[in-house]
Amino acid sequence: HTNQSWGGRFSEPVDAFVARFTASVDFDKRLYKHDIQGSIAHATMLAKVGVLSDAERDTIIDGLNAIRGEIEAGNFDWRVDLEDVHMNIEAKLTERIGITGKKLHTGRSRNDQVATDIRLWLREEIDVILAEISRLQDGLLSQAEQHAEVIMPGFTHLQTAQPVTFGHHLLAWFEMLSRDYERLVDCRKRVNRMPLGSAALAGTTYPIERSITCELLGFEAISGNSLDGVSDRDFAIEFCAAASLAMMHLSRFSEELVLWTSAQFNFIDLPDRFCTGSSIMPQKKNPDVPELVRGKSGRVYGHLMGLLTLMKSQPLAYNKDNQEDKEPLFDAVDTLRDSLRAFADMIPAIQPKVEVMREAARRGFSTATDLADYLVRKGLPFRDCHEIVGKAVKYGVDSGKDLAEMSLDELRQFSEQITDDVFAVLTLEGSVGARDHIGGTAPKQVRAAVGRGRELLANR
Numbered sequence: 001h002t003n004q005s006w007g008g009r010f011s012e013p014v015d016a017f018v019a020r021f022t023a024s025v026d027f028d029k030r031l032y033k034h035d036i037q038g039s040i041a042h043a044t045m046l047a048k049v050g051v052l053s054d055a056e057r058d059t060i061i062d063g064l065n066a067i068r069g070e071i072e073a074g075n076f077d078w079r080v081d082l083e084d085v086h087m088n089i090e091a092k093l094t095e096r097i098g099i100t101g102k103k104l105h106t107g108r109s110r111n112d113q114v115a116t117d118i119r120l121w122l123r124e125e126i127d128v129i130l131a132e133i134s135r136l137q138d139g140l141l142s143q144a145e146q147h148a149e150v151i152m153p154g155f156t157h158l159q160t161a162q163p164v165t166f167g168h169h170l171l172a173w174f175e176m177l178s179r180d181y182e183r184l185v186d187c188r189k190r191v192n193r194m195p196l197g198s199a200a201l202a203g204t205t206y207p208i209e210r211s212i213t214c215e216l217l218g219f220e221a222i223s224g225n226s227l228d229g230v231s232d233r234d235f236a237i238e239f240c241a242a243a244s245l246a247m248m249h250l251s252r253f254s255e256e257l258v259l260w261t262s263a264q265f266n267f268i269d270l271p272d273r274f275c276t277g278s279s280i281m282p283q284k285k286n287p288d289v290p291e292l293v294r295g296k297s298g299r300v301y302g303h304l305m306g307l308l309t310l311m312k313s314q315p316l317a318y319n320k321d322n323q324e325d326k327e328p329l330f331d332a333v334d335t336l337r338d339s340l341r342a343f344a345d346m347i348p349a350i351q352p353k354v355e356v357m358r359e360a361a362r363r364g365f366s367t368a369t370d371l372a373d374y375l376v377r378k379g380l381p382f383r384d385c386h387e388i389v390g391k392a393v394k395y396g397v398d399s400g401k402d403l404a405e406m407s408l409d410e411l412r413q414f415s416e417q418i419t420d421d422v423f424a425v426l427t428l429e430g431s432v433g434a435r436d437h438i439g440g441t442a443p444k445q446v447r448a449a450v451g452r453g454r455e456l457l458a459n460r
């Protein structure tokens with residue numbers, strides 16, 4: 001016989017290393033608040049259905065509240081020999097209130113307990129993450145509105161393609177984040193279902209009322225099958241999938257910030273407080289925050305793959321494998337939340353270098369498409385226009401002139417259709433202003449998109 005709560009059928013104590021190897025308390029103690037919340041709901045329900053007396057319920061609840069206070073004050077002695085957060089708290093409860101503490105676990109198993117705890121915890125974390133996404137999006141809207149007229153080169157293949165407005169570019173990030181937000185909201189619906197009452201795997205013989213605990217814990221629905229309720233972790237995988245996509249977006253965003261702060265691009269200024277220096281090169285100011293976020297995307301993808309692999313081929317119902325769900329999930333949550341926080345702090349502080357951006361947009365024949373479209377309006381087929389402008393660009397490359405720097409006569413070598421109204425078309429303002437439709441880069445459209453974005457945020 002051992003002194004473990006499950007020790008009745010054992011004839012020797014568990015090996016000391018095995019005890020440490022199988023314990024999860026070092027990381028799952030993070031669930032203490034939700035574990036206590038779940039236990040209070042469970043005890044309340046047990047009293048309502050007559051399994052506990054009201055006095056027992058009150059003793060248990062007082063004890064649990066006191067334990068929460070102890071944990072939060074840093075006075076709780078977490079014991080590895082008690083394996084996990086659940087048994088640490090239960091053992092402490094019995095130590096405090098005596099034999100009534102031993103009644104809390106009636107009609108419950110750690111299997112439905114832990115599944116409930118993780119869902120309660122994740123639901124709350126998703127809400128924090130959603131708020132950070134909104135904060136970042138709000139920063140993007142302010143920047144986009146302020147810089148609706150600032151012109152920069154837009155790229156394909158990282159080669160200058162067409163001029164775009166800086167505001168428009170920033171709003172591309174806004175769109176991606178909106179989808180990330182939607183995905184997490186959707187994921188939250190499936191997180192928000194209650195496995196409590198599944199007990200170990202088959203349900204329980206006590207007359208439990210799951211609707212009572214469901215209501216007390218604010219779950220949207222009760223899981224419909226006890227075997228499934230205790231064993232699946234698809235909700236955690238789904239969260240990691242949504243988190244991976246969000247991190248993928250942030251990694252792309254990061255990459256642009258790293259490029260833009262380089263001396264070669266020099267498009268933006270990132271305030272010093274988001275950068276660090278070099279221990280050897282005195283001139284350095286490195287964009288550490290975006291670099292780190294870019295790098296951290298990898299660990300979230302890793303957690304997604306880790307959890308998929310954890311669950312693959314697991315037979316019903318609970319297996320100890322599932323204890324391995326927590327560290328990846330915790331880290332995915334922390335990484336996404338902190339990355340979003342860093343971005344939400346940083347984005348309102350970036351400053352575009354308007355003249356540098358403009359100069360870059362002027363180079364690289366960024367208005368060549370505008371010239372082709374101009375010739376289409378003069379009645380030529382688009383493919384011929386493409387060819388004509390291609391020749392003009394070649395002439396420009398050879399003579400070192402941009403399209404807008406050529407004289408009318410020089411331009412007319414390539415087409416007689418070109419007249420002096422062409423110069424309005426070749427300006428950067430003309431180019432961006434002409435893309436004046438929903439989703440286009442014209443400043444007017446950027447302002448309209450900012451308006452729509454504000455409305456979206458206000459209705460969340």
Ligand code: ARG
Nearest residue numbers: 024028084110111114322323
């Ligand atoms: N620490 C365990 C986990 O995280 C709790 C459930 C343990 N259940 C069991 N039957 N051993 O999965």
